Amino acid sequence: MTWQPRLPQEIEAESFRRIEALVGNHGFPPGDWFVVRRMVHTSADLEYLRNVRLHPRAVDAGVAALRAGRPVGADTRMLLAGIGTGRLQRLGVESYCLLDAPGAAELAARQATTRTAAAVELALPRLAGGIVAIGNAPTALLRLLELLEAGTPPPALIVGVPVGFVNAAESKAALAQLPVPHITALGPKGGSAVAASIINALAVMALEETA
DSSP: OOOOOOOHHHHHHHHHHHHHHHHOSOOOOHHHHHHHHHHHHHHTOTTHHHHEEEOTTHHHHHHHHHHTTOOEEESSHHHHHHSOHHHHHHHTOOEEEGGGSTTHHHHHHHHTSOHHHHHHHHTHHHHTTSEEEESSOHHHHHHHHHHHHTTOOOOSEEEEOOOSSSSHHHHHHHHTTOSSOEEEESSSOOOHHHHHHHHHHHHHHHTTOOO
C-alpha cells in the first residue's frame, strides 16, 4: 500500500471537496451548510443531511454570541476537549465543562438525577446569553428544556446532539420544537465529536476564516 503524505489543512480541504461532490445540490443556506458539512466531515455520516434541524436564527445567534465573547458550556470534558480553544481564545470566549459546577454531585444525589442534569441547573447564571453544547447527556438537555419552560432566561444558542438509545431522540425532538435558536439532529445519533464540530464551525465563521 502506498499513500501520499498531506498537511492537515490539505486533508480537510480534500475531505470537504469529496463531501461537496457526494452531496451535490443540498439546499442549505450557506451558513447552515458550513455547519452541516462539518458535522458530516466529523462523523463520515451523510444521514445528518436528513436528520439535522437548524433554527432559522441558529447560525447568526451562535456567531454573534462568540463575537461578543459569550461563554460556551459543554456537558462533558470529552466535548470540551474537542472544541478548538485557539479560535475561542482569539474571540475572547471562555469554554468550560458544566460538570465542574461546584455541588453538582450533591445536587444530583438529592434530586435522584444525573450529575449532568444537576450541573445544568447550577450553571444557569453562566448559560444565559451564551452557548450550551450537549453531546452526551440527554438528561442534561431534558433538564435544560424544563428550566426554559419554567421561565429561565435562555442561552443564545443550544447545540443539542446527545447520543444514545434512552431519551436521546426524545430530547432532541423536543428541542427541535423550541423557539430558542438551536442546532440538533433527530434520532439516536450524535455525540461529543459532532457537538464540537458545530462549535468549531461557528468559531471559524465568527473569525471570518471561511475563505
